[in-house]
Amino acid sequence: NAGVTQTPKFQVLKTGQSMTLQCAQDMNHEYMSWYRQDPGMGLRLIHYSVGAGITDQGEVPNGYNVSRSTTEDFPLRLLSAAPSQTSVYFCASSYALRPGSHRVTEAFFGQGTRLTVV
């Protein structure tokens, strides 16, 4: 069981470039989320998914796209990178207390992707 795997661990982009941050989990969790962590700001929710084919926006979705074609994978796409997107990105997965209840228990986090946009 690898848990939640994020790739790459580090990335440097030039302004205007696009890229995809990968996230995969092998725990068959329904729920997956992307967060960004900036100094002094804690973790802010970018996008989340409650199951394959279903995604929704979080607190700071602008400049990012997601899709969830399988239960396992939840990639985050930066459409046109900007210096303001320099951050550490975390992917997390979790499961419901009861099927369909949407009340989640603990979240499992990946190790993060440190992104710098120059």
Added chain:
Amino acid sequence: SQQGEEDPQALSIQEGENATMNCSYKTSINNLQWYRQNSGRGLVHLILIRSNEREKHSGRLRVTLDTSKKSSSLLITASRAADTASYFCATDGRHGGSQGNLIFGKGTKLSVKP
């Protein structure tokens, strides 16, 4: 906007002392969770307390929840240098209801000196 706010922002103690961190939140919750983050690493779940619980223990951790005051506290007893980390509280999301996401506070940075 962030749901939880931890207090203090930073805490420095000696090994063997107890560390207490507080969390306040704004809206009603189903549960509240505490996470630890070692420098440069992902977050690790510590403990979850449900809205109908008032206190919960796990090893050296003790969590309390006061829903009337919308606050929670995390107590780490007999702290060790290995407890040095940032600690975050998280509540179930307000985006579209409790749909599988968590809203985090800004964290308390704990430093335990040997």
